[in-house]
Amino acid sequence: MNTQETRTLGRALWRLVRFARPHARRILLGLAANAGARFFDLLPMIVVGRVVDTVSVALRDGQALASTDFLWAGLLVLGTFAGLAVFQSVSDYTLDSAAQMIRHDLRVELYTHVQRLDVSYFESRQTGDIMAVLAGDVDNLERFFSDTSTSIVRLFITFTGIYGILFWLDWHLALLLFAPMPIAVWAVRFFATRVSPQYRKARKAVGEINSILENNLQGMHVIQAYSAQDHQTGRIRQRSEEYRDAAVRAALERSRFVPLLYGVAGMGYALLIGVGGWMTFSGIGPSVGDFTTFVLLAMRLTSI
Numbered sequence: 302m303n304t305q306e307t308r309t310l311g312r313a314l315w316r317l318v319r320f321a322r323p324h325a326r327r328i329l330l331g332l333a334a335n336a337g338a339r340f341f342d343l344l345p346m347i348v349v350g351r352v353v354d355t356v357s358v359a360l361r362d363g364q365a366l367a368s369t370d371f372l373w374a375g376l377l378v379l380g381t382f383a384g385l386a387v388f389q390s391v392s393d394y395t396l397d398s399a400a401q402m403i404r405h406d407l408r409v410e411l412y413t414h415v416q417r418l419d420v421s422y423f424e425s426r427q428t429g430d431i432m433a434v435l436a437g438d439v440d441n442l443e444r445f446f447s448d449t450s451t452s453i454v455r456l457f458i459t460f461t462g463i464y465g466i467l468f469w470l471d472w473h474l475a476l477l478l479f480a481p482m483p484i485a486v487w488a489v490r491f492f493a494t495r496v497s498p499q500y501r502k503a504r505k506a507v508g509e510i511n512s513i514l515e516n517n518l519q520g521m522h523v524i525q526a527y528s529a530q531d532h533q534t535g536r537i538r539q540r541s542e543e544y545r546d547a548a549v550r551a552a553l554e555r556s557r558f559v560p561l562l563y564g565v566a567g568m569g570y571a572l573l574i575g576v577g578g579w580m581t582f583s584g585i586g587p588s589v590g591d592f593t594t595f596v597l598l599a600m601r602l603t604s605i
Contacts, residue, residue, distance in 0.1 A: 320406050324399045331395035332454055334388045339458040341384035343466065346597040348378055354590025463602050467595060471587040474577045474595055478602075481568040488565065492558040499551035506544035513537055573599050 321328060352374050359366050467475040517524060517533050524533055577595060580586025587595065 320403045320410075321399070323406070324402050327395050327399045327402075331392050331399065334392035334395065335454050336458050338385050338388035338392055339455065339462055341381045341388060342459070343462055343598065343601070344381040344384075345378045346594050346601065347466065348374055348381070349597060350590040350592075350594030352590070353593045354588050357589045460602070463598050467598060470591045470595055471577075474573060474580070474586065474592075477572045477576055478569045478599055480572065481565045484568075485562060485565045488558065488561045492554065495554045496551050496558075499547045499554070502547035503544050503551065506540050506547065510537065510540045510544065513540065570599055 352371070355366065355370065358364070464475060464479070467478065513533070513536055524530060573595065577586060577592060581589060581592040586592065
């Protein structure tokens with residue numbers, strides 16, 4: 302995707318903000334609940350680290366621990382899961398319902414706008430292309446608001462929350478884990494520039510296939526009268542091949558991208574286990590409990 306296309310996409314998405322504005326309070330509530338869910342999602346890992354430290358110190362100093370110490374830790378973990386369930390439920394409902402409301406407003410306004418267009422607009426475009434916008438694109442925007450935007454918020458909050466905790470525990474180990482990140486950023490950008498054109502080709506081919514199918518079904522008696530079945534089959538085959546080839550190339554690029562991300566995650570995790578484990582054992586790094594929390598959060602970071 303070139304710079305001009307990126308700017309055009311950015312302006313188009315910005316224009317959609319006015320559809321979200323009437324539902325701003327609901328969206329903000331959903332985002333706040335999502336942030337709360339991410340907090341409760343990460344809290345059990347900190348509790349586990351504190352329990353490990355408590356047990357390690359007690360074993361080292363020969364101290365006895367009461368069963369209530371572990372009971373309270375277990376209840377705290379149970380409470381974090383209850384908090385996660387409540388906040389995640391509120392977030393899912395408010396953001397999904399807001400997305401449906403935006404979808405409704407957008408579809409009604411879009412159809413109202415189409416009705417005002419000149420007849421020449423419809424004569425110069427295929428019915429399938431217009432239907433793809435009125436139905437498919439609106440549904441895609443709804444999925445963007447309900448799924449993609451929610452995932453972006455969840456990833457951002459989880460990512461920043463984890464790294465905030467990691468730097469608080471030990472900034473040296475946090476920097477080790479962060480070291481391969483520039484490679485990941487480059488990989489994501491490379492992936493986007495290679496895959497986006499293939500998705501655009503696939504979308505165009507789908508619109509053309511739908512247009513041909515709709516026109517052919519409506520005029521099937523004409524096709525049969527002129528024995529044009531083979532010709533129309535060839536048109537469908539050509540467009541379908543274009544879609545197939547674009548989808549296969551996109552799948553190929555994805556298959557190259559995933560191992561690269563796993564490799565980057567593996568480098569960071571290997572540095573954490575190797576160097577961090579040695580630092581903890583040598584007494585110049587975090588405590589055993591903090592290192593345990595570090596490892597758990599690192600595993601959580603690679604799974605978001």
